[in-house]
Structure formats: C-alpha cells, structure tokens
Amino acid sequence: MIPEFDLVIRGGTIATSGDIFDADIGIRDGKIVALGLDLARGQDEIDATGRLVLPGGVDAHCHFDQPTLDGSVMADDFVSGPRSAAFGGTTTVIPFASQKKGESLRAAVDDYHRRAHDKSVIDYAFHLIVTDPTPQVLGQELPALIREGYTSFKIYTTYDDLKLNDREIIEVLALSRREGALTMVHAENSDAIAWLTEALERAGQTAPRHHADARPAIAEREATHRVISLAEIVDVAMLVVHVSGGEAMDQIAAARAKGLRVFAETCPQYILLTADDLDLDGFEGAKHICSPPPRDTASQKSVWRGLANGTFQVFSSDHAPFKFDSDTGKKLHGEGASFAHVPNGIPGVETRLPLLFSEGVGKGRISLNQFVALTATNPARLYGLYPRKGTIAIGADADLAIWNQTREVKITNDMLHHNVDYTPYEGRTVTGWPETVLSRGAVVVRDGRLMAERGHGQFLKCGAPDLQL
Ligand code: DUC
Ligand code: ZN
Ligand code: ZN
Numbered sequence: 001m002i003p004e005f006d007l008v009i010r011g012g013t014i015a016t017s018g019d020i021f022d023a024d025i026g027i028r029d030g031k032i033v034a035l036g037l038d039l040a041r042g043q044d045e046i047d048a049t050g051r052l053v054l055p056g057g058v059d060a061h062c063h064f065d066q067p068t069l070d071g072s073v074m075a076d077d078f079v080s081g082p083r084s085a086a087f088g089g090t091t092t093v094i095p096f097a098s099q100k101k102g103e104s105l106r107a108a109v110d111d112y113h114r115r116a117h118d119k120s121v122i123d124y125a126f127h128l129i130v131t132d133p134t135p136q137v138l139g140q141e142l143p144a145l146i147r148e149g150y151t152s153f154k155i156y157t158t159y160d161d162l163k164l165n166d167r168e169i170i171e172v173l174a175l176s177r178r179e180g181a182l183t184m185v186h187a188e189n190s191d192a193i194a195w196l197t198e199a200l201e202r203a204g205q206t207a208p209r210h211h212a213d214a215r216p217a218i219a220e221r222e223a224t225h226r227v228i229s230l231a232e233i234v235d236v237a238m239l240v241v242h243v244s245g246g247e248a249m250d251q252i253a254a255a256r257a258k259g260l261r262v263f264a265e266t267c268p269q270y271i272l273l274t275a276d277d278l279d280l281d282g283f284e285g286a287k288h289i290c291s292p293p294p295r296d297t298a299s300q301k302s303v304w305r306g307l308a309n310g311t312f313q314v315f316s317s318d319h320a321p322f323k324f325d326s327d328t329g330k331k332l333h334g335e336g337a338s339f340a341h342v343p344n345g346i347p348g349v350e351t352r353l354p355l356l357f358s359e360g361v362g363k364g365r366i367s368l369n370q371f372v373a374l375t376a377t378n379p380a381r382l383y384g385l386y387p388r389k390g391t392i393a394i395g396a397d398a399d400l401a402i403w404n405q406t407r408e409v410k411i412t413n414d415m416l417h418h419n420v421d422y423t424p425y426e427g428r429t430v431t432g433w434p435e436t437v438l439s440r441g442a443v444v445v446r447d448g449r450l451m452a453e454r455g456h457g458q459f460l461k462c463g464a465p466d467l468q469l
Helices: 080-087 105-116 135-147 166-179 190-202 210-214 217-234 246-257 284-288 297-309 352-361 368-382
Strands: 005-010 013-015 020-022 024-028 031-036 042-047 052-055 057-059 090-093 096-098 127-129 152-156 182-186 238-240 262-266 400-410 429-439 442-446
Touching (some): 090 400, 090 429, 105 135, 135 166, 152 166, 166 182, 166 217, 182 217, 190 217, 217 238, 217 246, 246 262, 246 297, 297 368, 352 400
Parallel strands (some): 005 042, 013 052, 057 090, 096 127, 127 152, 182 238
Antiparallel strands (some): 005 024, 013 020, 024 031
C-alpha cells in the first residue's frame, strides 16, 4: 500500500502565532496536508517527541551579494547566506534588489536574479531598493514589477548614493498606495549625520566608537517622525526598518495610537549590543558598526518592551556581511580609517532566531506565540507570502524548524555557516536550537549537517501586503 504521506513529523509540540498544541504533521508534495494525533505512517518519519515544531523563520531583512559602490564586497552570496539562514531555523529570506542611481529598476532585478539563480537552499523573495524614482520608474517599471510579485520596496533618508528627498519619498509612498505595495523606510537624518561626522573628523574623533556619536537617536527620531508624517499626508501604510530604541519607537507608538498604519521592525543588535561594543580595543569596534548604531541599555529595554507590546511586528536580522580582516570588508580603507569609511553592517542571519528564542522566550520577555509572530507569521503576512509561508496549517508549505528547546549552545564563529570571519555574539550561550529544518518537506539541515542541494530554494512572488496586523 502506498503511504498516505511522504513524511510524518510525529509527536512534537506545534506552536503558531496563535496556538500551542500537540500533533503529528502529515506532509505530501512539500505541503502540510494533515495535522492530528496518531496519523498513519508516512514513507519517512521524523520523531519530534519532546521537541517544539515551529514554522520556519522568515527573515525579511537581509543582504546577500548586494552590489556596493565603494569597493566593499558582501561576504555572503546566495549559497552561503541562505545556507547560514537555514542552519539558524530560517526557511525564507527576503534580501534586496538594489537600484543604482541612473539604472533602471528592471535591470537591478534581472541582475539580482542572475546572482541568486540555482544557488539558494531555501526559498527567497526580493524586496526592491528604490534610489532613483524617475517618472519612468514610478510610472511604468515599479507598477509592472509590483504586479510581477515584488510588492515591497525600501527607501532611504540617509547615505548619499541611496537617499531620497521628501518630495521623492512622497511620490514613492503615493505609488505604494495606488498599487497596493508596502514601503519600508530607513529613517535617519542625513544632513545631521553629515554635519556631526564632519565635526567629529575635524576634531580627530574618527575611531569606530564615534560612529554612534555621528548617528544619534535624535537623528533617527526626526527622520522617523518625518516619514510617518509624509505617510499620513499620503494616507498610506508603511514600515520603519531596524528601529534602534525608544526615541524612534515613541514616534511609531504615537502614530499607531492615532490609528495610522505604521509598522516597525527591529533586529538582534538592538537588544544585545550597545554603543560600548563599538569601543573595543584597536579597530575591533568596527565589527559592530551598523546603522542605526546599537545604543544603550535603556534602549535595549525599550526595544524589549516594544517586542512584547506590539510596537514591533517584525524581528529581522539586517544581516549585512562584511569580513572584518579584509580589504573588501571592514578594513576597506585600513585600520586607521575614519568610522565614516567603514562599511556598515553586521552578520546575524543564523543567530537571529536562537538569540530571540533564548533571550526572549527563555527569559519570559515574550511568549512563544509572539516569537513565532515576530519571526515568521507577521513578516509573511506583511510581505504577501502568507499563508503559504509563516505558519503551520493545512495547505501551507512544509517549512518547519524542529527545536530542542533545552539544548545549550555556545555561539562561536567556527560553528556558523556564513562566510564572515566574526560574529558579534562570540562566546554567548543560548538555550534552544533548531536541530532539524525542512523546506517544502525536504530536510535541509539535520544534526548539524546540510542535507539539501544548492538550488533547492525557489524564487517566491509576493502577493499584496496583509496590513491587518
Ligand atoms: N545599515 C543599513 O542600512 N543597511 C545595511 C546594514 C546597515 O548597517
Ligand atoms: Zn537600512
Ligand atoms: Zn539593511
């Protein structure tokens, strides 16, 4: 007799964003087709007794093989980045196809597909980065791309080669309203940062720790307030990415209290690092240069509060992989370089889920359901991948992570699977680790081994954002 299921995951405790229950999971053709106790035997079986079975994570903010303009090179491509994600329990990644000023958005998307083709072990979608919203881009390219499954785009208020002015931001927001897409905003005041940077450099204060002085919370607060106001004028939803602390959060919470559809994301660096991590001996602090910068312990507490009280809907890695000891990475301009010339970004695609699980669920700061919502369900909903991704339900893709919730793991860079030569979390011990990870019913990771071939991952077209969060 042919078994009813290709695979049964038996005896685990399942958690979704809304429930926790014991059930077996029956999988056929890569989809979940049955949930229940004592399911019939499958062709294959995985014993999940005593384990948690969670939806595979959706990392909605990570950078892989993204071209840069300053000569720096991202250390992770679509082989190593998604592989590292999978080892950390993530089964969907959404990196960025970034337009260069003067380039068509379509060309950027085509280039990014070439970079990703046949490499990823897990499924992936693309956000777009819009840096040059010309009439051609706004009138033709972007509407067509949205219809083809690129329904979210990031814009910047900072970085000279990326930033938009207020008029351009309004035009992009208006387009996202017309076409039913979601705009993600990197919010920091560019001119304030430039003025502070020049003053610090004139005073010879160029060590990595001054990166935090040059990008203060007030600059983030101002830009957050401004983009929320612009979205209010346009009457459209939007999402603020990588929020670092209470100053910006207050703007977001006030907007939400008024009924505005303002969504927000934060990242591991804002609950686990502070500006002191930029003040290590020699050039070591450069490892932790990212923007916005990590702030202080009060900010960490604010971010935890926001994760628990719903100010944040999404917890992403903002994995931006630059090697430390490399002249295409953090040492692009040598060890004596000003903080202003150090590539921005830190790695974290593999450690995102274990860190939040251990520090959040394990320490009682957030519930297990909130963990699933923040790391899988909400990003899948906001970026139009739900219910195919982000949940455990009949009809969903069998993208699953089987967690040993009591296993203690000491994080070291040696054990990670990215292509970066450091982790900001070196030596930190976490409790809870995703030991078996499946993508569309195929085992990708088991007992620390990669089981899937590169190219198993498929490109995902995103649907309309679900803004009912
Ligand atoms: N800041 C960004 O805006 N993107 C990548 C990494 C970073 O630090
Ligand atoms: Zn950003
Ligand atoms: Zn980023």
